[in-house]
Each structure stands twice: as structure tokens, then as C-alpha cells.
Amino acid sequence: MDKNKDIYYKIGQNIKKQRKLKGLKQHELADKLFLSHSFVSKLESVTHQTISIDTLEEFAKVLDCDIKDFFDNIDE
Numbered sequence: 001m002d003k004n005k006d007i008y009y010k011i012g013q014n015i016k017k018q019r020k021l022k023g024l025k026q027h028e029l030a031d032k033l034f035l036s037h038s039f040v041s042k043l044e045s046v047t048h049q050t051i052s053i054d055t056l057e058e059f060a061k062v063l064d065c066d067i068k069d070f071f072d073n074i075d076e
Contacts, residue, residue: 007074008050008051009046010071010072010073010074011043011051011056011070011071011074012043012044012045012046013044014069014070014071014072014073015043015044015059015063015070016044018059018063018065018069018070019044019063021063022063022064024063026040026041026044027040029059029062029063032062033058033059033062053067056070
């Protein structure tokens with residue numbers, strides 16, 4: 001996996017971790033963000049490669065976490 005794809009994969013995995021900590025299903029998170037379930041599903045998998053900082057901020061608000069939590073373990 002190239003470096004950029006790896007970064008987005010790790011961000012997606014960190015979003016998934018935060019979502020699960022809040023006890024939300026993908027479709028519930030998508031509904032709260034007014035996004036499609038497909039978008040959230042792809043974001044949490046290797047199939048979706050990009051996300052904007054603005055969207056990450058919205059995820060952080062809904063998940064009641066800091067945006068930096070999505071960047072945990074990026075450099076590993």
C-alpha cells in the first residue's frame with residue numbers, strides 16, 4: 001500500500017474506532033452527519049482514499065472527540 005493510501009486507511013480505522021467507542025453503527029453515524037452510509041463504509045475501509053479537513057471536523061463534533069484522534073498511529 002502506498003503512503004497516501006496508508007494514511008487514509010489509518011484515518012478511516014481511527015474514525016471506526018471512535019464510532020465504536022460511541023456505540024454507533026455506520027448508518028447511524030452517516031445519518032448524524034447527513035452523509036451516505038456508503039461514504040462512511042468506504043471511509044472506514046481501504047476503498048475510500050480522501051476526506052477533507054472540514055469533513056473530519058464534522059466527524060469529530062459528532063463523535064465528541066478531537067480531530068487529532070483520527071491521526072493516531074499515522075507514522076507507524
